[in-house]
Amino acid sequence: MAPSDDDSDPKPLLPKLSRRAFFTGAGASALGATLVQTAAEAASTAAPAVHGPGPSTLTLTLNGRPVTVQADPGTTLAELLRNQLGMTGTKIGCDRGACSACTVWLDGEVAASCMTLAFDARGRKVTTIEGLAKGDELHPVQRAFVEHDAMQCGFCTPGMVMSCAALVERNPKCTLDDVKQAVSGHLCRCGTYPNVFKATLAAARSNGKGKGRS
Amino acid sequence: MQSFEWVDAESVEQAVTLLGESKDGRPVVAKAGGMDLLDLMKGGVLSPHRVVNLKGIKGLDGVRFDARQGLELGALVTLSRISREPEVRNRFVALSEAAEHAATPQVRNAATIGGNLLQRPRCWYFRNEHFHQAGGDDLARVRDGQNQYHAIFDNQRTAMVHASTPATALLAYGASVELVGPGGKTRTVPVSELLLPPDMKRPRDTVLAPNELLTRVRIPAPAAGTRAAYHKQGERESYDWPLCDVAVVLQLDGRVVRQAAIAMGWVAPTPRRATEAEKLLVGRPVDEELARQVAKAAVAGATPLSKNAYKVSILETVVRRTVLAAAKA
Incomplete structure (x- = not known):
């Protein structure tokens, strides 16, 4: 069968407007308003906006600052942070949510950024290891990690610090079991867990005594 | 991971309409937390042409x-x-x-x-793109292969x-x-x-x-006297998938069991009720000896594969302990 050339009945995308209707109808601004309303109605009842598969705009708050970037929907938050936003402190280990090296805070709660699509961070507050210190003042957990030698190769460290800092912020009276629970998803193949426990408990104690970030 | 389109559904109705579509054999899939979905997409096991985001739907997080x-x-x-x-x-x-x-x-x-x-199963053959393309007998592959985490019951048709x-x-x-x-x-x-x-x-x-x-x-609302316990047994204490997990829900009248439910996960293709074991509990007070009998009944009829007979004795122990824990809860 030959392809049909029949275009006698194309489906109009917008209500047809004749010159007469345009000039005899209400003013141009009123017409504009009608068109806008029609489009909005169509959007709410029919197909919603489609993003991708190519890059699409998204906005999030990164370490306290609003950021707008282009990313395709298949981009993970970890990839976005490392490849487009320069936040290479966030590490990608297993890329499956099983090692937690990629841990960041999403609205203050720990998240595996490798298993979070960047689109799921839209409009949310993302805190990375780079956003933990206040200027030159390290977060108590960061300082305690230094003082208690809580790292060897350092690859798991940014993620570990984010989990331990989230715990200390949430529960300054945390116990050893709480710390173990907080880092239960983290793999450290150097085996620095005992010093991570010591550091976090020390940070919690100093945090409790001081005025938060001493 | 193949690239895909993203749509934010605003209502259940809208999401359902979107899910009916598919394109070039690539499905439209729903996404909530996205944990299993992302794992399947990264593994090449699932390649949707469109992902419908459900997180924006109001009223589903109560x-x-x-x-x-x-x-x-x-x-x-x-x-x-x-x-x-x-x-x-x-x-x-x-x-x-x-x-x-x-x-x-x-x-x-x-x-x-x-x-x-x-979620889809964690079976390592299932999670490997290669075995989806290779075709062949999925069950035979598991039976002859690395089946230490597979089913010990009802595994004649699938062991995942x-x-x-x-x-x-x-x-x-x-x-x-x-x-x-x-x-x-x-x-x-x-x-x-x-x-x-x-x-x-x-x-x-x-x-x-x-x-x-x-x-x-x-x-359903629990009846008066309901007690429950749960135990997940892994190879280690921190994060891992289970070897088995057991949930026990007892309705007690004093110390006597009126109703019992024992559910066992990761030992059969779907979570399995230990119905014969449950019957042993009804009408009797729970003690160490009864828990032992119940656990033995719970693993009766197991048909372990070449590498997972160890799961039978682990399950028996976990059932015994969880029944005792529920009675004391």
Whole structure:
């Protein structure tokens, strides 16, 4: 069968407007308003906006600052942070949510950024290891990690610090079991867990005594 | 991971309409927390042409308890929230324990109860793209291969096991789910009927239709004297998938058991009730000796594979301990 050339009945995308209707109808601004309303109605009842598969705009708050970037929907938050936003402190280990090296805070709660699509961070507050210190003042957990030698190769460290800092912020009276629970998803193949426990408990104690970030 | 389109659904109705479509053999899939979906996409096991984001749908993230109606969880409630929520902790401890011991804290903050129930199996043959393309006999591959984490019951047709551990607790509590399809057509399905034996050749391991959405999970109100316990046994204490998990729900009258439910996960293609073992409990007070008999009955009829006979004795021990823990809870 030959392809049909029949275009006698194309489906109009917008209500047809004749010159007469345009000039005899209400003013141009009123017409504009009608068109806008029609489009909005169509959007709410029919197909919603489609993003991708190519890059699409998204906005999030990164370490306290609003950021707008282009990313395709298949981009993970970890990839976005490392490849487009320069936040290479966030590490990608297993890329499956099983090692937690990629841990960041999403609205203050720990998240595996490798298993979070960047689109799921839209409009949310993302805190990375780079956003933990206040200027030159390290977060108590960061300082305690230094003082208690809580790292060897350092690859798991940014993620570990984010989990331990989230715990200390949430529960300054945390116990050893709480710390173990907080880092239960983290793999450290150097085996620095005992010093991570010591550091976090020390940070919690100093945090409790001081005025938060001493 | 193949690139895909993204659509934010604003309502259940809209999501269901979008899910009916597909393109060039690539499906449209729903995404809540996205944990299992992303894992399947990264592994090349699933390549949707479009992902429908459910996170923006209002009214699916509620936790409600009513003394007559029982517990209702919106499909978008996270595992973290289930583990913390006082109404769940106080009245449905086996479920809150199951949620607390699933995955990592990071994953629990994102993973939803709806998505958790609809997970695909963790079988390493299933998770490997190669075996989806290779064809052949999926069961023979497991039987002749690395089957140490596979089913020890009902493994004549498939030896893969369902991944959800909250499903084990939900089965013991007699929970059901609400499924919504086109035109708002709603049906309620018990968790025991929701899950199907995993199959590599099917797009899902549940009775959910391609254009249906799991919207709510409901647990009937517990009768007076209800006690429960849950235990997930892994190879290590920190984050890992289980070797088996067991949920026990007992209704006690003094020390005497009036009703008993024992659910066992990761030992059969779908979570399994130990019905014969449950019968032994009814009408008797729980003690060490009875728990021992119950556990023995729970593993009777097991048909372990070449590398997983060890799971039989582990399961027996976990059933015994969990029955005792429930009676003391």
